[in-house]
Amino acid sequence: MDTISQSFAVAMSMVAHLDPRLTQIVGLSLAVSLTATLIAALIGLPLGAATGIGRFRGRATLVVLLNAAMGLPPVVVGLLVYLLLSRAGPLGPFGLLFTPTAMVIAQTVLITPIIAALTRQFIEDAWVEYREQLHSLRSSWRQSVLTLIWDTRWSLATVLLAGFGRAAAEVGAVMIVGGNIDGVTRVMTTAIALETSKGDLPLALGLGLVLITLVLALNFGAHATRQWARARFG
Amino acid sequence: MGDVETVAGLPIIATGVDVVRGDTRVLKDIDVVIEARRRTFILGPNGAGKSMLLRVLHGLIDPTRGVLAWGDNRATRPPNQAMVFQRPVLLRRSAAANVRHALALAGIRGDAARLRVHGALASVGLTHAGNRPARVLSGGEQQRLALARAWALDPDVLFLDEPTASLDPAATRAVEDIVADFHARGTTIVMTTHSLPQARRLADTIVFMSEGRVVEQTEAGVFFNQPRSSEGGAFLEGERW
Amino acid sequence: MRGWITNIVLALGVLGAAAALAQQPFIVVASTTSTEQSGLFGHLLPAFEKDTGISVRVVAVGTGQALDIGRRGDADVVFVHDKAAELEWLAAGNGVKRYPVMYNDFVLIGPKADPARVAGGKDIAVALQKIAAAKAPFVSRADKSGTYSAELRLWKDAGIDIATAKGPWYRETGSGMGPALNTSAGLDAYILSDRGTWLNFHNRGNLTIVVEGDKRLFNQYGVMLVNPEKHPNVKKELGQRFIDWLVSPRGQEAIASYKIGGEQLFFPNAGSDS
Numbered sequence: 123m124d125t126i127s128q129s130f131a132v133a134m135s136m137v138a139h140l141d142p143r144l145t146q147i148v149g150l151s152l153a154v155s156l157t158a159t160l161i162a163a164l165i166g167l168p169l170g171a172a173t174g175i176g177r178f179r180g181r182a183t184l185v186v187l188l189n190a191a192m193g194l195p196p197v198v199v200g201l202l203v204y205l206l207l208s209r210a211g212p213l214g215p216f217g218l219l220f221t222p223t224a225m226v227i228a229q230t231v232l233i234t235p236i237i238a239a240l241t242r243q244f245i246e247d248a249w250v251e252y253r254e255q256l257h258s259l260r261s262s263w264r265q266s267v268l269t270l271i272w273d274t275r276w277s278l279a280t281v282l283l284a285g286f287g288r289a290a291a292e293v294g295a296v297m298i299v300g301g302n303i304d305g306v307t308r309v310m311t312t313a314i315a316l317e318t319s320k321g322d323l324p325l326a327l328g329l330g331l332v333l334i335t336l337v338l339a340l341n342f343g344a345h346a347t348r349q350w351a352r353a354r355f356g
Numbered sequence: 357m358g359d360v361e362t363v364a365g366l367p368i369i370a371t372g373v374d375v376v377r378g379d380t381r382v383l384k385d386i387d388v389v390i391e392a393r394r395r396t397f398i399l400g401p402n403g404a405g406k407s408m409l410l411r412v413l414h415g416l417i418d419p420t421r422g423v424l425a426w427g428d429n430r431a432t433r434p435p436n437q438a439m440v441f442q443r444p445v446l447l448r449r450s451a452a453a454n455v456r457h458a459l460a461l462a463g464i465r466g467d468a469a470r471l472r473v474h475g476a477l478a479s480v481g482l483t484h485a486g487n488r489p490a491r492v493l494s495g496g497e498q499q500r501l502a503l504a505r506a507w508a509l510d511p512d513v514l515f516l517d518e519p520t521a522s523l524d525p526a527a528t529r530a531v532e533d534i535v536a537d538f539h540a541r542g543t544t545i546v547m548t549t550h551s552l553p554q555a556r557r558l559a560d561t562i563v564f565m566s567e568g569r570v571v572e573q574t575e576a577g578v579f580f581n582q583p584r585s586s587e588g589g590a591f592l593e594g595e596r597w
Numbered sequence: 598m599r600g601w602i603t604n605i606v607l608a609l610g611v612l613g614a615a616a617a618l619a620q621q622p623f624i625v626v627a628s629t630t631s632t633e634q635s636g637l638f639g640h641l642l643p644a645f646e647k648d649t650g651i652s653v654r655v656v657a658v659g660t661g662q663a664l665d666i667g668r669r670g671d672a673d674v675v676f677v678h679d680k681a682a683e684l685e686w687l688a689a690g691n692g693v694k695r696y697p698v699m700y701n702d703f704v705l706i707g708p709k710a711d712p713a714r715v716a717g718g719k720d721i722a723v724a725l726q727k728i729a730a731a732k733a734p735f736v737s738r739a740d741k742s743g744t745y746s747a748e749l750r751l752w753k754d755a756g757i758d759i760a761t762a763k764g765p766w767y768r769e770t771g772s773g774m775g776p777a778l779n780t781s782a783g784l785d786a787y788i789l790s791d792r793g794t795w796l797n798f799h800n801r802g803n804l805t806i807v808v809e810g811d812k813r814l815f816n817q818y819g820v821m822l823v824n825p826e827k828h829p830n831v832k833k834e835l836g837q838r839f840i841d842w843l844v845s846p847r848g849q850e851a852i853a854s855y856k857i858g859g860e861q862l863f864f865p866n867a868g869s870d871s
Contacts, residue, residue, distance in 0.1 A: 209670035209828055217830060219671050220625055220656055255445035257416050258438065258515075259461050269457070273448045301656035304638075319775030320634050321782075321800035354489070 129327030136328060148332065151309040154222055154296070155289040158229035162289075163282055166234045170241025171267045175249045185242065191235030197294030203228040204298050220301040225309070228295040233285040240281040244274045276348050283344050290337055363512050365426040365434030366392035366544055368413055373422030375408055382408055384568040386422065390513070395535075395545040397555045397576070400565035401591060406548040407517050409565065413546060414439050414515045438506035439515040442522060444498040446490040451482060451501050454490050458505045476508035480534055496527025503534045514538050516547040520554065532558060552592070556580055564588045623652040624835045627664075627672035630773040631744060632818075633657035635701075635793025635862060640855040645842055651835050659773065661741020667691055667821070670828030673836040676843075678818040679743035680871070692821035697871040698843050699852050699863045700817045703747060704792050705808035706778070707733075708785040715787075721811040722755035729757050732766040734786035738777045739769030747816060748789045754813060778804075791816060796857040817871045818863075820844075844868065 136144045173184055205211050207219045207227070218224045248270050256266045271278065293311035300307030302316060310333045317326035368390040375383040383405050390396050390413065398406045411417040412424070414437060426434050446454050452473050459469045477483050480500040485493060490501055499519060506514055516535065520528040535558065539545055549555055555562065559576040566587040574584055583589045632638065633655060642653045656666060660677045667675040668691045675692065677683060683695055705724055707715065713733040715724040728735055738745045752759040759767070768786065770777050774794040781788040782802030790798075795806070808814075820840050825831040842848045844867035852865045 209830060210668075214670070215830075220654065252445055254411075254416055255439075255441065258414065259458050261461050265461060269447065275448075301654075301658075303654045303656060306654050319630070319773050319779070320794075321775055321779060321798040323800055 125323050125327065128324035129331060132324045132328030133331040137332065144329075144332070146305065147308055147310055147313050147329075148336065150222065150307075151290060151311070151333070152336070154225045154309060155229060155286055157226045158233060158289050159282055159286040161226070161230045162234040162237050162285055165230075166237030166285075167241050167271055167278065168267065169234075170238040170243075171245045171271050173238070174242040174245030175253075175263070175266060175270065185239075188235050188239040188242065192239050194232060194235065195294065196232055196292040197298065199232045200228050200295035200298035203231060203295065207299065219299060220303060220307060222300070222307060224299040225296045225307060228299045229289040229292070232292065232295055233289050236288060237281055237285045240284065241271075241278060244277045244281065245270050248274050276351060279344060279348065283341060286340070287337060290333070363392040363427070363542075363544070365436065365512055366390065367427065368513070369425045370413065370419075371423045371425070373412060373419040373424070375405075375412060375417060376420040382568055383412065383419070386412075386570050388413075388563055388570050388573060390544065390546055391561065392512075392544050393539075393542055394560040395539055395547070395558055396561045396563060397559035398546070398548045398563045398565060399552070399555055399591070400571075403567070404565040405568045406565055409563075409570075410439075410515055410517050410546065410548055414513075434512070436510070436512040437515065438509050438511040438513075439517070440499070440502045440506055440519050442518040444502035446498055446501060448491060449489070450487050451490045451493065451504075452477065452486040454501060455505050455508045459508055462509055472508040472510075476504040479507055479537060480504040481530070494527075496523050496530060499523060499527065499531055500534065503531065503538075507534075507538070511543060513544045513546060516545070518548055518550060521550060528554075564591070566591075621652050622650065622832075622835055623654055624673040624832050624839055625654045625656060625671070626674045626676055626839070627656050627658070627662075627666040628676040629660050629663055629678065629743060630657045630775070631742070631791045631794045632676070632678070634773075634775055634797055635791065636797055636857065637793065637852070637855055637863060641848075641851055644851045645839065645848070648842065648847065649838055651838065653839065659740045660743040660746070664691075667823045670823060670830060673823055673832045674820060674839055675823060676818065676820045677743055678816050679746045680817055680819060682741075682743075682746065683819045683821065687821065690824060690827060692824050695819045695821050696840055696844050696867060697869055698818045698820050698867055699849075699865045700815050700871065701863045702792055702809065703744065703789050703814040703816055704795060704806045705787065705814075706781065706790050706795060706804050707787040707807040708803045709805055710785065710803065711807060713787065716805075716807040718808050719810055721751055721808055721813055724808045725752060725755040725757060728787055729755075729759075729762055732764060734766050734768065734784050736768045736770060736777050736781040736784065736786045736788040738774065739771050740773070742773075743816065744774060744789065744791060747814075751789070751813060793857070793862045796860065796862065817866075 173181060173188070203224065204219065207213050207216070207224050218227070252270065256269065261269065291311065293315050296307070296309055297312050297315065300309070300312065302308050302312040310329055314326045314329045314333070317329065370386050370388045373383055373386040374381055386409060388409070398409060400406050408417065412419055447457060449457070455473045455476050456469055459465070459472055464472065477486050480503050482497060482500055482504060485497060490498065493501060520531050523531065532554070535545060555576070561573065562576050562579040563573045564571050564579065564583070564585065564587070571585045571587050572583065579588065580592070583592060638655050646652055656672065658666070660679045660682060663675055663677050664682060664686050666672045668686065686692060687695055705715070705721060713728040713731040715727050718724050737748060749759065768780065768784065770780050774790055775798065777788060778790060778794065778798050779800055782800055782804055785803055820843055822833060822836045822840060823831045825833040849865035849867055852863050853861060855862055
């Protein structure tokens with residue numbers, strides 16, 4: 123328990139003094155995970171929606187694959203992206219390894235299946251309700267996808283939050299492709315891993331508290347926004 | 357009535373239409389004619405296939421066998437039709453936005469759309485509710501909004517699948533008035549209902565179905581006095597209980 | 598909708614930061630976790646950057662992985678402490694030349710209760726023999742690290758074939774130095790550690806240094822430039838400047854001046870044949 127109370131003190135002190143290394147690490151963590159969520163949304167939302175309402179051969183297989191891919195271990199994703207981005211690999215010439223860009227790529231790969239699979243579920247459920255009316259109104263397939271995405275937007279916002287949460291919490295992928303370079307690719311989770319391995323547990327846990335608080339704050343904000351929107355739009 | 361002017365896409369003529377689901381023939385050898393500008397009501401006991409036939413006529417379901425022809429025999433579904441379901445399906449946006457959405461799908465935007473939205477909402481008595489979220493409206497108001505959406509499209513044919521089954525008498529009356537307005541405008545009405553009094557009030561033609569078949573298609577006045585089929589007679593008998 | 602705008606701004610921020618980082622010349626150095634955790638880089642690199650304006654990005658992993666990163670051309674310089682593995686790596690054509698830089702030492706860590714009775718000894722081989730005989734709990738990193746290679750060498754020097762002699766008392770964690778120390782503290786076990794990581798390690802539990810000073814415990818560091826003929830992307834001039842600085846009087850003095858709690862950790866020996 124002593125470690126835990128120490129860690130609270132450490133966390134408070136870091137935040138109160140706006141420790142520059144802390145703000146840099148927090149800023150980078152948010153930038154990487156939010157960017158990954160944005161890109162994953164641009165790919166995953168239409169992919170999930172199209173799978174939700176599409177009728178094509180292999181659809182059932184795709185659904186199973188997407189659902190399974192939600193459980194991809196981050197460290198495996200990290201390793202695969204590492205092999206892709208390494209100089210010895212196919213995307214080597216871009217020199218992306220050990221940069222924040224590599225971390226964004228790895229996290230995007232990690233959370234796109236989550237966003238796609240959950241979107242598919244929500245859209246498919248909504249499609250059951252809307253299908254006949256949209257067909258009657260002669261809505262094209264593409265128009266229906268966009269309409270459904272917009273109509274389920276609050277549920278989809280939760281999906282994006284789930285994706286962001288997964289990205290912000292993972293350490294395996296960003297550690298391997300980022301290299302945890304001080305000042306360049308060190309994010310909250312890799313910093314926590316490092317301090318733990320150095321045996322500085324109060325600092326590690328302090329950082330952990332900051333991370334948890336940030337994610338909590340984001341979720342509260344999203345919840346409040348949803349309540350407001352529900353009242354306004356029904 | 358007695359209008360000589362032809363309407364594009366009408367009459368709708370179904371010949372030998374079968375619909376098979378799995379192992380079951382749900383619609384069997386349907387021959388039916390939907391005349392322009394008339395109010396055709398499809399009646400029958402539960403499971404007769406009324407809703408299925410309505411959807412086939414509107415083009416939501418393709419027949420397994422048989423042919424649908426419209427007016428001058430074009431192969432594709434003519435554009436100007438609309439359908440209202442028993443439970444209105446509305447988007448999570450304002451009432452006016454729902455009507456705008458339908459118009460946008462029909463390629464009507466901007467000022468032309470705005471005019472139609474205004475006119476449609478006015479004709480169903482929902483002008484005051486234009487900016488309210490469609491989903492917070494009452495059941496009756498939502499159904500009227502669905503009708504407004506159809507009104508804005510100015511359809512030649514309006515299909516309605518038991519539109520008042522979930523509504524109270526006042527809301528039912530409001531919906532029936534709107535259907536009458538459609539009819540006055542020249543729209544062909546095709547409707548299913550469980551309510552015989554409603555059919556008596558509104559129908560010109562009765563299509564009576566039983567167990568997936570069209571048993572008879574008769575003038576409403578004739579059907580309610582002297583149905584040509586024994587099933588029709590039995591059905592009307594049941595009403596007296 | 599506001600959420601999207603924030604995302605875009607942050608994304609641009611990331612890209613902007615990346616672009617800004619790209620302005621200053623930098624090299625990527627693959628090194629080991631124990632070196633980084635000793636805090637040496639925090640002391641050394643600012644001095645190098647001040648002298649040359651070159652920024653150094655250290656990727657700290659196990660020795661095996663560091664050499665693999667170099668082999669793939671994902672780093673410009675490799676800086677590890679496993680001479681045998683380094684020479685093998687060079688022989689395979691992955692690097693240009695090996696320069697000895699400095700040495701530090703390993704220490705045998707153990708519980709104050711000292712079940713194998715090794716505390717205070719000056720002979721690491723004797724200590725290991727006693728531990729194996731007593732089957733006292735011993736934690737091994739068992740990863741491809743310089744520390745692990747050293748540990749295996751020491752068992753061999755003690756005449757013990759650890760592959761057959763190991764039993765439940767010998768715990769292989771497959772982890773870095775810090776986590777392995779954490780495990781030892783939790784198990785009250787013996788463990789071989791580099792002095793730097795130990796001095797920076799705070800979660801000691803009942804552990805203390807039990808054996809030190811034996812010459813066989815000395816740990817030699819070497820630095821190598823990744824072969825630019827194999828990997829044209831290697832920043833050979835900048836990388837060589839780093840190497841030259843490390844072995845220069847200035848760099849060697851910077852290494853010697855790094856102290857934890859007043860104690861020098863690393864002993865410069867560039868130019869020797871170590």
